[in-house]
Amino acid sequence: xxxxxxxxxxxxxxxxxxxxxxxxxxxxxxxxxxxxxxxxxxxxxxxxxxxxxxxxxxxxxxxxxxxxxxxxxxxxxxxxxxxxxxxxxxxxxxxxxxxxxxxxxxxxxxxxx
Numbered sequence: 001x002x003x004x005x006x007x008x009x010x011x012x013x014x015x016x017x018x019x020x021x022x023x024x025x026x027x028x029x030x031x032x033x034x035x036x037x038x039x040x041x042x043x044x045x046x047x048x049x050x051x052x053x054x055x056x057x058x059x060x061x062x063x064x065x066x067x068x069x070x071x072x073x074x075x076x077x078x079x080x081x082x083x084x085x086x087x088x089x090x091x092x093x094x095x096x097x098x099x100x101x102x103x104x105x106x107x108x109x110x111x112x113x
Contacts, residue, residue, distance in 0.1 A: 052094040
C-alpha cells in the first residue's frame with residue numbers, strides 16, 4: 001500500500017511540475033530577446049596591482065633579447081639560434097596571462113632576465 005502511495009505522489013509531482021514549466025517566468029520572457037552580438041574579447045586578464053602588458057611590447061622585448069620572430073596567422077613563433085623556443089597566441093591588443101608566464105619561464109630557463 002505504501003508503494004502505491006509513493007508512486008501516486010511522484011506521478012502527481014511530475015504532472016504539476018510539467019504544467020508549471022509550460023508558462024515561462026516574467027524574468028525569462030524579459031531576457032529571452034536579449035542577445036550578445038559580435039565578438040567578446042576575453043583574452044585580457046586583469047590582476048589587481050599589475051597593469052596589462054601589450055602584446056607588441058612583449059614581442060619587442062623578446063626580439064631585443066635575440067629571438068627571431070616568425071608569424072603564422074595568430075601564432076607568433078620565436079626562435080633562438082635556429083631552434084624553436086616559444087609560441088605566443090595573439091588574441092587582442094594585450095598579452096594573455098599564460099603567454100606572459102611562458103615568456104618569464106623561457107627567459108629564466110635561458111638566463112636572459
